[in-house]
Amino acid sequence: MTRQLHLNLFLHDTGHHEASWRLPGSSPTANTDIEYHERLARLAEAGTFDSLFLADSPVQFNDPGRRPAGRLEPTVLLTALARATERIGLIATASTTYNSPFNLARRFSSLDHVSGGRAGWNIVTTAGDDAARNFGLEHQPPHIERYERAAEFVEVSKKLWDSWEDDAVVADRERGVHAEPSRVHVVDHVGKHFRVRGPLNVPRSPQGYPLLVQAGSSADGRQFAARHAEAVFTAQQTLEEARAFYADLKRRAGQAGRAAEGVKILPGLVPVIGSTEAEALAADAELEALIVPEYAKRQLAHLLKVPSEHLDLDRQLPADLPPEEAIEGSKSRYTLIVELARRERLTVRELIGRLGGGRGHQTFTGTPEQVADTVERWFTAGAADGFNIMPAVLPSGLEVFVEHVIPVLRARGLFRAEYTGTTLRDHYGLPRPANRLTSREEDVA
Amino acid sequence: MTRQLHLNLFLHDTGHHEASWRLPGSSPTANTDIEYHERLARLAEAGTFDSLFLADSPVQFNDPGRRPAGRLEPTVLLTALARATERIGLIATASTTYNSPFNLARRFSSLDHVSGGRAGWNIVTTAGDDAARNFGLEHQPPHIERYERAAEFVEVSKKLWDSWEDDAVVADRERGVHAEPSRVHVVDHVGKHFRVRGPLNVPRSPQGYPLLVQAGSSADGRQFAARHAEAVFTAQQTLEEARAFYADLKRRAGQAGRAAEGVKILPGLVPVIGSTEAEALAADAELEALIVPEYAKRQLAHLLKVPSEHLDLDRQLPADLPPEEAIEGSKSRYTLIVELARRERLTVRELIGRLGGGRGHQTFTGTPEQVADTVERWFTAGAADGFNIMPAVLPSGLEVFVEHVIPVLRARGLFRAEYTGTTLRDHYGLPRPANRLTSREEDVA
Numbered sequence: 043m044t045r046q047l048h049l050n051l052f053l054h055d056t057g058h059h060e061a062s063w064r065l066p067g068s069s070p071t072a073n074t075d076i077e078y079h080e081r082l083a084r085l086a087e088a089g090t091f092d093s094l095f096l097a098d099s100p101v102q103f104n105d106p107g108r109r110p111a112g113r114l115e116p117t118v119l120l121t122a123l124a125r126a127t128e129r130i131g132l133i134a135t136a137s138t139t140y141n142s143p144f145n146l147a148r149r150f151s152s153l154d155h156v157s158g159g160r161a162g163w164n165i166v167t168t169a170g171d172d173a174a175r176n177f178g179l180e181h182q183p184p185h186i187e188r189y190e191r192a193a194e195f196v197e198v199s200k201k202l203w204d205s206w207e208d209d210a211v212v213a214d215r216e217r218g219v220h221a222e223p224s225r226v227h228v229v230d231h232v233g234k235h236f237r238v239r240g241p242l243n244v245p246r247s248p249q250g251y252p253l254l255v256q257a258g259s260s261a262d263g264r265q266f267a268a269r270h271a272e273a274v275f276t277a278q279q280t281l282e283e284a285r286a287f288y289a290d291l292k293r294r295a296g297q298a299g300r301a302a303e304g305v306k307i308l309p310g311l312v313p314v315i316g317s318t319e320a321e322a323l324a325a326d327a328e329l330e331a332l333i334v335p336e337y338a339k340r341q342l343a344h345l346l347k348v349p350s351e352h353l354d355l356d357r358q359l360p361a362d363l364p365p366e367e368a369i370e371g372s373k374s375r376y377t378l379i380v381e382l383a384r385r386e387r388l389t390v391r392e393l394i395g396r397l398g399g400g401r402g403h404q405t406f407t408g409t410p411e412q413v414a415d416t417v418e419r420w421f422t423a424g425a426a427d428g429f430n431i432m433p434a435v436l437p438s439g440l441e442v443f444v445e446h447v448i449p450v451l452r453a454r455g456l457f458r459a460e461y462t463g464t465t466l467r468d469h470y471g472l473p474r475p476a477n478r479l480t481s482r483e484e485d486v487a
Numbered sequence: 488m489t490r491q492l493h494l495n496l497f498l499h500d501t502g503h504h505e506a507s508w509r510l511p512g513s514s515p516t517a518n519t520d521i522e523y524h525e526r527l528a529r530l531a532e533a534g535t536f537d538s539l540f541l542a543d544s545p546v547q548f549n550d551p552g553r554r555p556a557g558r559l560e561p562t563v564l565l566t567a568l569a570r571a572t573e574r575i576g577l578i579a580t581a582s583t584t585y586n587s588p589f590n591l592a593r594r595f596s597s598l599d600h601v602s603g604g605r606a607g608w609n610i611v612t613t614a615g616d617d618a619a620r621n622f623g624l625e626h627q628p629p630h631i632e633r634y635e636r637a638a639e640f641v642e643v644s645k646k647l648w649d650s651w652e653d654d655a656v657v658a659d660r661e662r663g664v665h666a667e668p669s670r671v672h673v674v675d676h677v678g679k680h681f682r683v684r685g686p687l688n689v690p691r692s693p694q695g696y697p698l699l700v701q702a703g704s705s706a707d708g709r710q711f712a713a714r715h716a717e718a719v720f721t722a723q724q725t726l727e728e729a730r731a732f733y734a735d736l737k738r739r740a741g742q743a744g745r746a747a748e749g750v751k752i753l754p755g756l757v758p759v760i761g762s763t764e765a766e767a768l769a770a771d772a773e774l775e776a777l778i779v780p781e782y783a784k785r786q787l788a789h790l791l792k793v794p795s796e797h798l799d800l801d802r803q804l805p806a807d808l809p810p811e812e813a814i815e816g817s818k819s820r821y822t823l824i825v826e827l828a829r830r831e832r833l834t835v836r837e838l839i840g841r842l843g844g845g846r847g848h849q850t851f852t853g854t855p856e857q858v859a860d861t862v863e864r865w866f867t868a869g870a871a872d873g874f875n876i877m878p879a880v881l882p883s884g885l886e887v888f889v890e891h892v893i894p895v896l897r898a899r900g901l902f903r904a905e906y907t908g909t910t911l912r913d914h915y916g917l918p919r920p921a922n923r924l925t926s927r928e929e930d931v932a
Contacts, residue, residue: 061663063658063660063665064660064663065660066660068660070656070658071656071658073690074600074689074690076570076600076601099688100589100590100593100688101688102650102671102685102686102687102688103688105668106655106665106666106667106668106671107663107664107665107666107667107668108663108665109665110665111665111666111671111688112651112666112687112688112689112690113688113689114597114600114601114689115590115593115594115597115689117562117563117594118562118563118566118594118597118598118601119597119601121563121566121567122566122567122569122570122601124567125521125567125570125571126570140587140589140590141590142585142622144545144585144621144622145545145560145585145586148545148560149560149562149563152559152560152563152564153563155519155521155559156521156559156563156564156567172684175682175683175684176589176683176684176685177587177589177683178681178682178683205547206557210551211515211516213508213515213516215508215509215510215511215513218506218509218552218553218777218779218782219552220508220551220552220553220554220555220556221551221552221556221557222551222552223550223551223552226547226551226556236623237620237623237624238620238621238622238623239617239620239621240547240621241547242547242557243544243545243546243547243548243556243557243558244519244557244558244559244560245518245519245557332663334663337663
């Protein structure tokens with residue numbers, strides 16, 4: 043069998059394009075409507091996507107006017123989607139900076155139980171002072187400290203997920219023993235950031251623990267991914283950059299003692315599809331014309347850490363932007379955007395148009411065949427194990443992708459025609475993690 | 488119309504009796520099986536219960552052998568149940584000591600959206616050092632400090648729930664304004680325990696915020712309930728005590744400037760039902776015989792803060808137990824149990840038998856008519872606005888209650904035959920809370 047492509051659907055209310063909600067027929071309540079999300083999830087499952095995914099940050103970003111802003115908490119939303127679907131994986135973003143390991147590990151274990159082994163956790167450290175101010179801090183902790191805490195958070199979580207052995211529950215009515223006490227372990231974690239006694243108060247879940255996903259592409263982010271991530275979402279603008287990133291991350295995983303196949307790399311892809319290339323370009327232009335430049339400029343200024351009035355819509359970016367080292371937020375996204383603007387000599391208005399669809403992710407505009415060609419090229423050129431599909435407009439962009447692009451990928455033998463496993467790790471071809479706290483010698487006879 | 492009774496179903500895996508899991512036919516995985524819970528929820532909805540409820544503590548209590556121990560996190564579990572039901576209210580317990588207001592307020596708002604306005608929050612401060620040790624502390628904060636933090640936590644949460652006005656989302660495609668910025672408010676809470684900037688990142692939910700429920704009956708607990716709770720779960724052993732508690736709490740609510748009808752009081756009730764009284768007593772005896780005394784003795788010792796070896800199964804409780812003031816955990820439950828044992832001169836073994844079903848809640852054993860009689864007597868005597876129904880065995884105890892007790896209550900005109908509203912507050916006859924941050928004068932024209 044040919045090496046198989048993996049596809050994740052990145053859900054985003056009315057679509058990833060910031061103006062998608064302004065199109066006629068868009069749902070005004072897409073961000074809080076559970077039935078809307080259930081329809082999307084079932085559609086993605088009909089397309090045999092490996093998984094669907096929700097980004098998140100515990101903060102209301104500026105400009106609630108700009109686009110659907112508030113959104114449902116991802117572990118809650120995905121629990122509902124778990125019960126509306128049967129096979130597709132469900133990946134929720136959650137912050138290691140603004141959660142406690144016990145509570146979060148328990149919620150993911152619960153989601154894995156409720157979904158029958160389909161939970162994934164996109165581990166983020168949450169950039170920005172705005173989020174910090176919702177949690178008693180004036181400023182976000184430094185980038186390096188957030189990643190250090192994240193690493194310890196994952197370590198504690200794994201201990202908690204392993205604190206019940208897989209066969210701890212015996213439900214022996216005769217002896218009156220529900221779980222064997224010798225198979226439920228205190229973890230007694232003591233570290234720099236956390237002290238957690240354990241055990242977790244949930245038996246080990248179908249997958250053992252959720253698939254671990256990561257999406258930061260800075261040096262700290264890559265190092266973290268190399269050690270912990272089983273899937274990586276990344277923004278890559280060109281095939282060359284994507285290949286370099288792919289090779290670098292697989293190398294780092296090897297250095298961390300892991301198999302290269304143990305970490306799947308999925309660049310973001312915003313497909314804008316038409317029956318003809320001209321139709322696709324027209325759809326893209328229609329969306330771009332609906333962007334409110336003032337909103338977009340304010341957000342760009344926020345990301346670049348410059349006052350909004352230093353950006354002129356009809357000029358290129360100012361020359362005196364800070365270096366990536368000085369950015370404590372989304373480092374790699376910052377550099378990607380600055381390099382894109384400089385490489386193509388874009389005005390701020392043009393840059394805003396380019397970012398409107400995918401916020402730095404690659405937009406592929408064309409016919410279904412053309413999109414499938416690009417997917418195949420990246421996949422076979424060692425730039426991707428699959429893609430994080432970010433429809434510019436939902437649900438229509440997903441409908442078109444499922445109806446017209448996926449059949450092409452299937453016909454080429456690149457993508458499954460039906461699910462062959464039941465868990466999220468099954469779909470990604472990854473093994474269920476062994477329990478590291480198993481200690482048979484203590485066994486009760 | 489006669490004053491209407493309210494009924495809440497307290498879900499508890501195989502039932503509230505600690506030995507219920509040892510009965511033939513019980514589900515060995517009841518605590519983690521989502522379909523099992525969905526069946527129970529649908530059954531309760533067929534019985535037009537106002538709500539169902541999950542207790543919780545972020546800790547694995549001792550003795551995983553004793554009974555199904557680990558359990559799914561309540562906001563996750565209830566989200567799944569929200570999608571399996573249409574009308575019944577869904578009340579999740581969550582701790583103000585071991586959560587942050589932003590994250591928890593958001594999850595409850597999300598659950599209220601996903602359920603179409605059926606979310607409730609049982610606010611607990613979480614007793615015990617064991618839980619504290621899962622969150623970096625060696626000892627739990629003192630009782631008074633936990634309640635002080637709880638009050639501030641609720642205050643912050645209400646601000647966050649009000650941070651989006653009800654009509655903030657306008658989705659005005661023409662102007663390119665999704666939510667009116669003037670109707671989304673920073674909250675800038677600064678208090679002793681929390682600093683939270685806000686706004687919340689979820690639009691205001693169908694109920695505005697979840698029904699607020701409270702279950703602590705200590706002096707601190709009552710004062711908290713009088714100020715904040717819309718429903719109160721309580722353990723009362725005798726009609727006299729229940730009437731005194733009821734009168735005291737309604738009086739305190741009045742002193743706090745609230746209407747007495749604004750807080751519904753629901754004592755716990757463990758119904759053990761048979762076609763005849765003798766059959767019911769035999770069922771109770773069968774369960775009692777299945778209790779493993781060593782497990783139960785250890786837990787009793789833990790609750791009484793004495794070493795397990797100081798308790799002798801065949802003697803009464805030691806005379807030198809500490810006073811309630813010295814208890815930093817479940818104060819009122821401690822006193823209830825000690826008084827029960829002393830009043831009836833119970834041996835430890837007998838006390839364990841009495842606590843096996845409801846852990847201090849009142850057990851009503853008898854025919855459906857007898858159980859309905861007791862319910863009516865307490866309800867009309869000013870001891871209860873309704874009951875927190877705690878079947879000793881699930882699902883059978885719920886089936887019997889729905890099939891045989893509820894029809895009697897309906898025939899007497901005490902209980903609804905069908906739902907008349909759609910939200911949890913509708914069921915309890917409580918108004919939707921107004922938004923306190925609404926500020927029309929800032930309105931954009």
